[in-house]
Amino acid sequence: MRHLVEAAEVSTGSAYRVLKFLEQEALIIRRSNGVVVPDWVALLRRWSEDYQFLHTNTITRWIAPRGLPAFLDDIRLAGVTDYAVTGSVAAATWQSYAPPRSAMVFVTDPETASDAWRLRATDTGANVLLAVPAYPVLFARSGKGFQDIRIAAPTQVAADLMTGPGRGPSEAQELLNWMGTNEQSWRRD
Incomplete structure (x- = not known):
């Protein structure tokens, strides 16, 4: 215990x-x-019933005016270290579903991150969601993903997609399928 x-x-x-x-x-x-x-999938699905990305965390909405590829470059190069990408962008590290239309990023300070990443605040049409996590432990379980961008653990990404906006639930299923066939590469003892 x-x-x-x-x-x-x-x-x-x-x-x-x-x-x-x-x-x-x-x-x-x-x-x-x-x-x-x-059955870790059943456990993850049960967790996602109580946890919802948009409601459990404190969310702010932003526009990356130069698009997501430039935004990902800004993440990599801007020097912000207290973040973890989740959602579609992170899932593409393991199982690409479709080109991401938006980015979901956990940060400790949305204002500092948005300045460093050249984001613009918005109420509508956001392509970036910055989330102050309800449970900061997720930063400890994050790691490097594609192009050296820090990503959340695959279990966190799956839960975020299950309850996230748009096509997130479909992407979550694809990620769960990948996780099921590649358990040795992501699961800890």
Whole structure:
């Protein structure tokens, strides 16, 4: 339990409550040496029912006036380090579905990131969503993706796509398919 609490960065009480709930939902099996997840896809889908990218996180909407390819160059070159790309752009690292039309990026400070990335605030027609994460632990689980852009973990990307805008749910299914056949390359012990 101690290891789980540290890894998840939650209180011991929260960890016990969540494990009890997941056990009641038959999504985990407790063993003397730890917890087993017999069906990680079912667990991920259940999580996405409670977690929703647009509602759980604090979202701001922006326009990358020079388009997404230039925006991705700005991410790579601008020197901002506290970010993690998610959604369609991140999913393309593992399983390309279609050319991304928008970008979803977790940041700790949207104003600083938007200035560095030359974004313009908007209420409509956004092609970039900046999200202050409700759970900052996702930065610790992010890593380098294509073109050295920092991306969220594939489980986070899948959950964000499941509840994200537009064609996100279809992209999530493609990513889940890839994850199922490439489990050894992304899943931690």
